[in-house]
Amino acid sequence: MNSGSFSGSIDLSLLGWNDALPLPAGTVPARVARVDRGAAEVIAAEGQFQARYSARIRRAAAEDPVSLPCVGDWVALAALPEGRYELDAVLPRSSAFVRGGVSRDSRGGLSGDGQGQVLAANVDVVFVAEPSMHSTDFADLGRIERLVALAWESGGVPVVLITKADLFELGLDELLADVRAAAPGVDVHALCAQTGEGVDVVRAYLHGAKTAVILGPSGAGKSTLVNALAGEDVMETQQVRAADGRGRHTTVHRELIPLSGGGLIIDTPGIRRVGLYAMNDGVDLVFSDIEELAEGCRFGDCSHGGEPGCAVQAAVEAGELPERRLESWFKLQREAAWMARRSDARLRSEETRKWKILHKAWRQPGRNRP
Numbered sequence: 001m002n003s004g005s006f007s008g009s010i011d012l013s014l015l016g017w018n019d020a021l022p023l024p025a026g027t028v029p030a031r032v033a034r035v036d037r038g039a040a041e042v043i044a045a046e047g048q049f050q051a052r053y054s055a056r057i058r059r060a061a062a063e064d065p066v067s068l069p070c071v072g073d074w075v076a077l078a079a080l081p082e083g084r085y086e087l088d089a090v091l092p093r094s095s096a097f098v099r100g101g102v103s104r105d106s107r108g109g110l111s112g113d114g115q116g117q118v119l120a121a122n123v124d125v126v127f128v129a130e131p132s133m134h135s136t137d138f139a140d141l142g143r144i145e146r147l148v149a150l151a152w153e154s155g156g157v158p159v160v161l162i163t164k165a166d167l168f169e170l171g172l173d174e175l176l177a178d179v180r181a182a183a184p185g186v187d188v189h190a191l192c193a194q195t196g197e198g199v200d201v202v203r204a205y206l207h208g209a210k211t212a213v214i215l216g217p218s219g220a221g222k223s224t225l226v227n228a229l230a231g232e233d234v235m236e237t238q239q240v241r242a243a244d245g246r247g248r249h250t251t252v253h254r255e256l257i258p259l260s261g262g263g264l265i266i267d268t269p270g271i272r273r274v275g276l277y278a279m280n281d282g283v284d285l286v287f288s289d290i291e292e293l294a295e296g297c298r299f300g301d302c303s304h305g306g307e308p309g310c311a312v313q314a315a316v317e318a319g320e321l322p323e324r325r326l327e328s329w330f331k332l333q334r335e336a337a338w339m340a341r342r343s344d345a346r347l348r349s350e351e352t353r354k355w356k357i358l359h360k361a362w363r364q365p366g367r368n369r370p
């Protein structure tokens, strides 16, 4: 980090700063804790404060909302003459939770269709919280599959947390086995945030100043878990107070929460209301076992809907693949296809709109013409 030029009180490496990020000359780094209209609450070495967007940021955002700063972003602050800073650039994102017509291009970058929105950036770990019991129901494996797909899609690493484990002591092992089968290659843990049992295992994923989000249905115990992780002694609050020296009570609602034991949690309403993100590769990753089985089907374009020689149906009949899981795969594939079509349609209508504007300008008598 180019910290030699200024002396701060907050160690940005605790916020996950990575020296490899390209910081433009003459700027200082900061992490976005929350966004408002035209400005962001940022945490820099000097403390936490609001930074307005520069003209450059506003121009870029008008072109494509995906370039707007979002919670979790690392940004470059440029000093203004009056001693304040403005937010002048968003540094490259290592991962992003996106909503709307945003897709990943072949190089792994994000391209928007003018409608998309990035909900959170630079998330390393995505906790998928599912209660062992939900009112009278057991853990919902289909919901776990869908959220794990979204997690893979974001570029973060999913970890499934079976919460409220105390409600389901008998048979917990069987439940965990079912969950592991529903999320191949994904770590699965049971915990009870109320008593703190298993919380240390969750904390370990955040070592090295990692950033996490928690997805999951209402009542899964997400807030209880965040509180258990945050503890009472939230690092940043103290440091900010020390930095401004006035003991000012910072009551700004923060969406990037530094945890006392290290690491950060992003908790925003947008992230909590899951289900609206684009899904493509994520679905394939969650159902890698079915994809593998499908390689054994007689027909290359087998739909696994009753064709002869279907290895997937054979696995269902042999009891090796739960029927529920196959249905869940079909459902999420349909959903992903629907979302892809919707974002294509949006892209087309946006193009049409731009063309109409161009045409209008062209036909305007006396304008742009000799």
Ligand SMILES: Nc1nc2c(ncn2[C@@H]2O[C@H](COP(=O)(O)OP(=O)(O)OP(=O)(O)O)[C@@H](O)[C@H]2O)c(=O)[nH]1
Pocket (backbone or CB within 6 Å): 163, 164, 165, 166, 167, 191, 192, 193, 194, 195, 216, 217, 218, 219, 220, 221, 222, 223, 224, 225, 272
């Ligand atoms: N039995 C039991 N109850 C828990 C546990 N963790 C949380 N709860 C309770 O479950 C309820 C919901 O917990 P929250 O933490 O508010 O759940 P949430 O996921 O944040 O819910 P939303 O804010 O609606 O998304 C509360 O009454 C908690 O006290 C647990 O480990 N065991």
Ligand SMILES: [Zn+2]
Pocket (backbone or CB within 6 Å): 294, 297, 298, 302, 303, 304, 305, 307, 309, 310, 311, 312, 313
């Ligand atoms: Zn098949």
